[in-house]
Amino acid sequence: MKNSERFSAAKPLMEQGGKSSRKPGFMSEDRISELPEVLLLQILSSLPTKLVISTSVLSKRWLSLWKMVQRLEFESSRNIYDFAENVTRSLLSHKAPVLESLHLKVGDQFDGVYVGVWATIAFTRHVREFVLDLSSYHGPRVRFPTSLFCFDTLETLKLYYFYIYVPCPVSMKSLRTLHLLSVVYKGDESGHNLFASCPNLEHLVLRRGFFFDAVVNFIIDAPSLKTLLLSDPFSARESSRGYVIKAPSLKYLGIESVEGFEYFLIENVTELVEANIRNVSKIVNENILGSLKSAKRLSLDLSPLKITYPTEVMYHQLVYLEMHTHKVEWWNLLTHMLDSSPKLQVLKLIDRETRHENLEFDKKYKDQGKWNQPKYVPECLETFMWRNCNWGREEEKEVATYILRNARQLKKATFSTDPIEAKRLCKLAKRRKMREELDGVVMTSNSCHLVFEFE
Numbered sequence: 001m002k003n004s005e006r007f008s009a010a011k012p013l014m015e016q017g018g019k020s021s022r023k024p025g026f027m028s029e030d031r032i033s034e035l036p037e038v039l040l041l042q043i044l045s046s047l048p049t050k051l052v053i054s055t056s057v058l059s060k061r062w063l064s065l066w067k068m069v070q071r072l073e074f075e076s077s078r079n080i081y082d083f084a085e086n087v088t089r090s091l092l093s094h095k096a097p098v099l100e101s102l103h104l105k106v107g108d109q110f111d112g113v114y115v116g117v118w119a120t121i122a123f124t125r126h127v128r129e130f131v132l133d134l135s136s137y138h139g140p141r142v143r144f145p146t147s148l149f150c151f152d153t154l155e156t157l158k159l160y161y162f163y164i165y166v167p168c169p170v171s172m173k174s175l176r177t178l179h180l181l182s183v184v185y186k187g188d189e190s191g192h193n194l195f196a197s198c199p200n201l202e203h204l205v206l207r208r209g210f211f212f213d214a215v216v217n218f219i220i221d222a223p224s225l226k227t228l229l230l231s232d233p234f235s236a237r238e239s240s241r242g243y244v245i246k247a248p249s250l251k252y253l254g255i256e257s258v259e260g261f262e263y264f265l266i267e268n269v270t271e272l273v274e275a276n277i278r279n280v281s282k283i284v285n286e287n288i289l290g291s292l293k294s295a296k297r298l299s300l301d302l303s304p305l306k307i308t309y310p311t312e313v314m315y316h317q318l319v320y321l322e323m324h325t326h327k328v329e330w331w332n333l334l335t336h337m338l339d340s341s342p343k344l345q346v347l348k349l350i351d352r353e354t355r356h357e358n359l360e361f362d363k364k365y366k367d368q369g370k371w372n373q374p375k376y377v378p379e380c381l382e383t384f385m386w387r388n389c390n391w392g393r394e395e396e397k398e399v400a401t402y403i404l405r406n407a408r409q410l411k412k413a414t415f416s417t418d419p420i421e422a423k424r425l426c427k428l429a430k431r432r433k434m435r436e437e438l439d440g441v442v443m444t445s446n447s448c449h450l451v452f453e454f455e
Helices: 003-014 037-045 049-057 080-093 113-124 146-150 188-196 330-340 355-364 394-406 427-439
Strands: 071-075 101-105 129-133 156-160 162-164 177-181 203-207 217-221 227-232 242-246 252-259 263-267 274-281 297-301 320-324 346-350 383-387 412-416 449-453
Touching: 049 071, 071 080, 080 113, 101 113, 113 129, 113 146, 156 162, 162 188, 188 217, 297 330, 320 330, 330 394, 383 394, 394 412, 394 427, 427 449
Parallel strands: 071 101, 101 129, 129 156, 156 177, 177 203, 203 227, 217 242, 227 252, 242 263, 252 274, 274 297, 297 320, 320 346, 346 383, 383 412, 412 449
Antiparallel strands: none
């Protein structure tokens, strides 16, 4: 049930006290007001803050009830100064001993002093989750006050479009989750000192924007980190720039749109379970794929012509591999992964998803290199899936045929395609022909179920 629906359902109860609920000479209160305060606060916490504050006009009991609500969310409207004053006044009026979460989203240019005021009030209320979102703000970046990195009760911090300067390590021992989106750092030491101040950090989302800052060596040193999502679409302009990730407890790693750096070092991630690597290219001294050898699940969207993959690394724990097949000579990366993953059980290939991508790919890379077949198909492979397969190149047919013919334990192979436009119905004949060819493949596995999901 949506928040508005909850309030709509509760409103008739608030308005009870009509003739049907009264006895002669007796004035009864509305039913919802008779609920325990704990339950009322739970209901209010699920509603928009603006609506929660408006309940103060209902009765004496409701006059100050909203001040004990532990989840508050404010979003600026047209008049930024009225918004800033209203938020400040509301926070000063708040009485709850612990503020579970405070979300603030500001879309217009405003005085950055308010950030310090709001954060200071929130921290005196022992806020546990603090979100400051300036992603729709078009003015110069607001500096997040360094003094506010010293509150031990904070468990989750999410900053959008800020400037950060942390000249020395601070104390954020309770922080478990940190999101830094489109944040500019004064220099190498700011990022390093911030992560060093969070010894118990477990979840980090780092999305850097299309801008240039002073960071050369971005070091993430977090011994307790379990999940890391990193995106940096701004191609490095200096050859000496790079990343170093030191996270021995890391379980999940996601890297997207990282290009042009001198190095990208991932050290000692022996507990890694799953990784998703997309659009990583042109990194000179790069060991990303070599660092993932302990992973059990991998999703790769890479071109083997734009990334180095170490031929000597074995993925002894890998049981699930997902690969996107719209990059140049992707099949050679597949060969490497099949040769290096003896315990692989599931292989999923995902082709291009739009006709525009199909045409661009085919036009630019029509004469690609031939596929070098792997030495063998992993003995444990049981499931093979190919989504949005287009069968536009001979190498695709070779890959499908080779796997069907050589996977001894294969139990199910599924091929699906995207819908065909009315003006391109000629492709139906090609799909039927391909289906007939695959149906005719003599498979090593006697128990394989071949499924075609052609739309």
